[in-house]
Amino acid sequence: MTLSVGCLPAAYSQKAINPIIHADVPDLSMIRVGDTYYMSSTTMYMNPGVPIMKSKDLVNWKLVSYAYDILDGTDALNLDNGKNAYGGGSWASSLRYHKGTWYVSTFTGTTGKTYIYTTKDIEKGPWKKISFKPMMHDHSLYFDEDGKIYMLYGGGKIMIAELADDLSGIKPGTTPKVLIENASAPAGNNIGLAAEGSQLFKVNGKFYLFNITWPRGGMRTVNIHRADKITGPYEGRLAFQDKGVAQGGLISTPKGDWYAYLFRDFGSVGRIPYWVPVKWVDGWPILGIDGKVPDTLNLPANRSLIPGIVTSDEFSRKKKDAPLPLPWQWNHNPDNAHWSVTAHPGFLRITTGRVDSSVLAARNTLTQRTFGPTSAAATAIDVSNMKDGDCAGLILLQKKFGWVGVKMEGGNKYLVMVNGEKAAPEEKQRMALTGNKVYVKAEGDFRNRTDKGYFYYSTDNKTWTKIGNTLQMEYTLPHFIGYRFGLFNWASATAGGSVDFDWYRISDQISIY
CATH class of the missing domain: 2.115.10.20 (Glycosyl hydrolase domain; family 43)
Structure with a gap:
């Protein structure tokens, strides 16, 4: 799987391709x-x-x-x-x-x-x-x-x-x-x-x-x-x-070649790194090829960002394993008393520790980067221990967020998709959920700054059905960060409910082409 090659000719895959x-x-x-x-x-x-x-x-x-x-x-x-x-x-x-x-x-x-x-x-x-x-x-x-x-x-x-x-x-x-x-x-x-x-x-x-x-x-x-x-x-x-x-x-290589490492604002996926060759003329570094960013570089080919920068996770841990692989980051400081990968071995458990007003205010949202040109993340959630008012699922996280997951209201569980493009988030679809396990998926299309987010659910992890509407992602300065995939559970009424995430799996392939 070669994430950076995108739609460039196959011959390019023998060299490094921008963005790096x-x-x-x-x-x-x-x-x-x-x-x-x-x-x-x-x-x-x-x-x-x-x-x-x-x-x-x-x-x-x-x-x-x-x-x-x-x-x-x-x-x-x-x-x-x-x-x-x-x-x-x-x-x-x-x-x-x-x-x-x-x-x-x-x-x-x-x-x-x-x-x-x-x-x-x-x-x-x-x-x-x-x-x-x-x-x-x-x-x-x-x-x-x-x-x-x-x-x-x-x-x-x-x-x-x-x-x-x-x-x-x-x-x-x-x-x-x-x-x-x-x-x-x-x-x-x-x-x-x-x-x-x-x-x-x-x-x-x-x-x-x-x-x-x-x-x-x-x-x-x-x-x-x-x-x-x-x-x-x-x-x-x-x-x-x-x-x-x-x-x-x-930066210079051991062979004495020089490059400038730089980055580019590239829509909702974030700010992405490019390298440009450097030559020295009269004591000045001259950047680029004829003043331009080259598509390819005389460096080894790009390989997958998985698992170096992003990674799938089965949440299974051996004794000496770190609780979380390095690609995971919490949205703001975590509340370590209310998450665990040992309470239910093989699962990530997130327990609500307080009542919050929105998913953006909730602690313990566990995130990884989205990536381009296209990327998808899916997870399986056990929702048997949710409380009324709880919301849990998979989010495309930025100010204008979207998520797919489960809401519990009046003792009933509903599968929902929520679109947060507007100041007041809108529930775009809901359906009654039977059973306590559901599979959800989010996809990001970042090709040519299309910046579309799509959401799906499945009852068997084989057949996926689109839910809700398309999220028009936007890189906003109030958040100032590229979109993240995130796993969350937050309480709007009573603290103490929990959900168990069985696994988190990522891909550079999406359903819509």
Whole structure:
């Protein structure tokens, strides 16, 4: 199964194809240590957070770790007291390796802090957490050869701050300084999104600062500034403008080839990574082939995203297994007292711990990425222990969500499809459910930004019937994340009901072609 090939000619399958990962993996930060590449990304209010991915060929990636289990325990991050962190949580990270220690730094407007996580083993941990104020927006962590530690950060006006040796905050006795007054300038004067997404690199004795900016009426654009010293002065130029592929930085292969790793806003599936070749001319990195993103690259072919980035799960665990495979993330901080993979061996049990107003307010929704060009997820649910007012099932999760599953009302269970495109979610179809086990499926069509979601049910896991209507998916800034498949159970009347998910299975095939 080759998810990234899509409808391109078969001959292309011998080479890497853009997008490298057709799934929501934005705000990339990447390093190579020896012959191994590591990459961090943004998953915001999903937990565990700041995923770490590993690759040997720069194309095929596998999740190996997260920097944290939860970022902090605030009401917004916990979905408590009517608050949420949709659109918030941790944003762009910076990944570094220095003198035997791995560093992942990030920041969040949700708490107003900067966070730095350190470990001696990036794949196995454990991670040590440091946090401090102020929040340094879209920063780049840099260890200079003279022993000083810096963060470059900001939007439009790029700042530089020296950090304390123990990374506990800004170095006492120093104050942040303006590094570049207007980092957007190379892209012109009519700027909508001021330059941000700073990533700093040192190549052949010179410093290169990558930023993204967005001219009004134009597209996401890469600006690069160059200097002989980290403190400047910097000279800048517009470096790349094609398909809106922007924000990222530089990586080299062991053979000495160079690439820029960038990403593209691609509708409801999210922000998806592209690589572009880099050549060096007069001390500047020149991105792309004739200034364009190539469809193919002289790198090994893309293989399936399953099970490296997403995975099926039978919920069967051996003694030493982790409770959940790495591709799973909770929507906001989980309530660990109310889910289990051991209470009913071979099943994921989600028990309601409180009454909520909607599926978006409910804790313990367990998610994985959707992926393109097409993807499907199915699950089997035992609903015998639901309580009146409970809703459980499979969701395509974003602000404009849709779900298929079971509602219990007046002592009766109903199979329903709910469309959440409007402010008030609408139940589009219901039917009486006989028995306590049902199979449900959600499909996403992301081809050419079609962004359609379809929902199905089955009583025997063989014959599937469409239910409800088509969800018109939309990437919305209030949530600021690509659509997720999610398993949920929430109570609208009385806490304490539970459902058991027998398995979760994914595919890159959908019913509608």
